Amino acid sequence: MSVVTLIGAGQMASALTFPLFENGHEVRLVGSPLDDAVIDRLREDNYHVNLRRTLHDGINYIKCADVKEAIKGADLIVCGISSFGVEWFADEILPILDESIPLISVTKGMLDYEDGTMQTYPEYWQEKLPEGSKLRLYAIGGPCTARDLSDHDPSFVAYCGPDFETLEWIRSLFSTDYYIISLTKDVVGLECAVALKNGYALGTALAIGIKEKLGDDGIDHNNMKSALFQESVKEMLELLRIVGGGVDNIMFAAGDLDVTVSAGRSRTVGLLLGKGYTIEETLEQLQGQTLEAVVIATRTARAVKALAKAGKVSIDDFPLLMHVDGLLNEHATLNIPWKKFERHM
Amino acid sequence: MSVVTLIGAGQMASALTFPLFENGHEVRLVGSPLDDAVIDRLREDNYHVNLRRTLHDGINYIKCADVKEAIKGADLIVCGISSFGVEWFADEILPILDESIPLISVTKGMLDYEDGTMQTYPEYWQEKLPEGSKLRLYAIGGPCTARDLSDHDPSFVAYCGPDFETLEWIRSLFSTDYYIISLTKDVVGLECAVALKNGYALGTALAIGIKEKLGDDGIDHNNMKSALFQESVKEMLELLRIVGGGVDNIMFAAGDLDVTVSAGRSRTVGLLLGKGYTIEETLEQLQGQTLEAVVIATRTARAVKALAKAGKVSIDDFPLLMHVDGLLNEHATLNIPWKKFERHM
Incomplete structure (x- = not known):
């Protein structure tokens, strides 16, 4: 059993609690600063008002104010914020993460610069890390709606990052018979x-x-x-x-x-x-x-x-x-x- | 104005009469040996019983028995048979074609051989041509249902063949505001x-x-x-x-x-x-x-x-x-x- 902390209680991060919890892991779902009401309701009866699904009973629902507690002892951090929270995540969360614990992001999007350079979020965060940080960044892509995943519909995605060894370990946490995961080191491509x-x-x-x-x-x-x-x-x-x-x-x-x-x-x-x-x-x-x-x-x-x-x-x-x-x-x-x-x- | 003879009065060949006729060409639609009833009905009121659409009035509907007449004076031959007529086309039609007149096929499919070789129909027909034949073979691929094309829905396909010059000429015969055609010399790929x-x-x-x-x-x-x-x-x-x-x-x-x-x-x-x-x-x-x-x-x-x-x-x-x-x-x-x-x- 591992401890997985998801930061951002959006639809996709919340959907990911299904395979994680069913695989027997300790799951901590932390709201973003905008998610307090979502967390309040989840604590009541496990119902996610935006995802419109009831999560498994036994998940730890945590408000953003307590994020530091929530990452203590975690084996894996999942970034589940929307693309509009990318800077917030860089400024507020990256600095408090233990650099020995891998981070995997399910946030999809891209930044662009004046010269036409397009940049993925893992690349952006990598640049934002303090000099010499050893934090390893991974990411999730592929056709997967949060509701269908919550409903255990077969879903086929890819996980990417710098090395297959960690990717395989991360996959082992999430993999179920309905959640199919290919692995690639081509972060920019995926x-x-x-x-x-x-x-x-x-x-x-x-x-x-x-x-x-x-x-x-x-x-x-x-x-x-x-x-x-x-x-x-x-x-x-x-x-x-x-x-x-x-x-x-x-x-x-x-x-x-x-x-x-x-x-x-x-x-x-x-x-x-x-x-x-x-x-x-x-x-x-x-x-x-x-x-x-x-x-x-x-x-x-x-x-x-x-x-x-x-x-x-x-x-x-x-x-x-x-x-x-x-x-x-x-x-x-x-x-x-x-x-x-x-x-x- | 050019003369275009389509051989095989299946749904796709018949749908292709819409852009051709609207571009002012003389259109001859020749049935395969199985199409006599289709041709009979077309002659009555231009209605195609399988396509379930009424073709333009003014198209020449010709039975297979008269195919030799139908190819006389044609500027372009279109092969519109189904993939089950590929051998028939090779045996009965290829030998009677004028090798100076280009042939374009809308038949989709592939043959396979014992050693695992996969072969496209243009390649197969090329092999079947008599030694030294100069007949040039072109082909059509891409997402295009015959009914939507007949209904003038925007349709985006590709034409392929050995040279861009002829491809551009063929495109000029078919091109309309609703029939969009890219060109490629990669016959095998397309x-x-x-x-x-x-x-x-x-x-x-x-x-x-x-x-x-x-x-x-x-x-x-x-x-x-x-x-x-x-x-x-x-x-x-x-x-x-x-x-x-x-x-x-x-x-x-x-x-x-x-x-x-x-x-x-x-x-x-x-x-x-x-x-x-x-x-x-x-x-x-x-x-x-x-x-x-x-x-x-x-x-x-x-x-x-x-x-x-x-x-x-x-x-x-x-x-x-x-x-x-x-x-x-x-x-x-x-x-x-x-x-x-x-x-x-």
Whole structure:
């Protein structure tokens, strides 16, 4: 039995308590500063109000104020904050962690810099660590909705990090018959693949919105949706190459794209834009929800534009991303640039 | 204006008459030996009984007996037979073609040989040509259902062949605002990508059948379906490498997988097997339909097993394909080998 402390009581971290608890580990679920009400309710009857699932009885629910206690004696730390808490995690949590205890993050996303560099969160945190820190960072990616995982639906993800030995040990803590875990040392490749998919899920879901708006016209419109899916895979493959990730990670990008287009907020943003709502109207309808697709699509487009300006890539290779960026940030009218998808390959 | 003769009045060839006719070309649609009734009805009122769409008035509908007349004066020949007519096409049609007129095929599939070699239809036909023939073969791949194309839904495909000059000319005949065409000289890569996807669409659709069988259990089961989708992309990537196709063709494999899982016969076979029917019961329910997914999955599995026997690949890299093959050919019980999807990458 090991002791696992999850920091951030969001949906995915909370879903991860299912395999961990069922494998007999001591599970400590620590809320972020925004999670006090979630923790209060969990303490009452194990019900997670956002995940809308009842967690196992026996999990330790801890408020953020007591995080230092919660990490004492832990064998593994899991970062389960949303991408909007990445800086908070760097500033408040990294400094108090024991550098001999591995950290694995389930936060998906990416940062971009003025020169067009895209950076994964594990890389960002690595830079934030004090000089000489030996803290080892690992991360989780792949198609896995928190609710389906909580419901024990077969879920196939990947864990990445600097060495297979620790990865195998971490996997042994989480692995169950329904939670399938591949391992890779290609952190940049995996993390970029699964970050990128949010923006492209928005792009692919435009077709779902267009279809809904057209109503019952007797047309399946499967070709249109798969056209956007296909273009997304192509552009994600190019982006993987730009960041130096291995092309095999396209399996995780495509798998995660598939699950993200099936359900969730990224899909909803694309669907509403596809129906013809402006970004302002869309955000209005989704008020109060964290919209990672909007952030990641904007960051990726900004990076690509910076790289294009420096002559390192061609903007013409990313017509779907550019159109999504236009919809999100430049009040563009919905008009998918189909003909720009035509390439010599 | 050009003259285009399509041989085989199946659904896809018939759907291709829409962009061709709308671009002002003379269109001749020639039935296969099995299509006489289809041609009779088309002549009556332009209605295609299998496609269930009315074609444009002004197309020339021609029975197979008059194929020689139909190819006279044509600028382009389109092979639109099903994969079950590949030998017939090689034996009966190739010998009567003018070798100066390009041939483009929309038939998807692959052959396998005892040593594990997988061969695309353009390669097979090339071998069948008389010594010294200058006939140039091109082919079409990508996510495109015939009905959606007929309905002018945006459709994004690729045309492949030995030279970009002719490919660009062929594209100019077909290209419309709703029919988007990339070009590639990687015939093996494109044709294998879009052939393979049939077997994997069957594999991915197992999840849809499992979900249907479970009924309304309150679980989305999106993770399960995307897990199979992701594993399919991984195995198709490996197969692309085996046949020597460029990895960028994974975009067409994934896009075509997406559309094929959405609708059609390959999906239905997987769905029925996922519900727990045996292959015999499944075939019984789909009596009279051509089931290319069964053929292609069986051929691909046979090739992989032959290559593994020769020590060239590891059977362990293809757990989903092997399970599908077991269901189709070895009376295996449905039991997706989830744990075998776990890899070191």
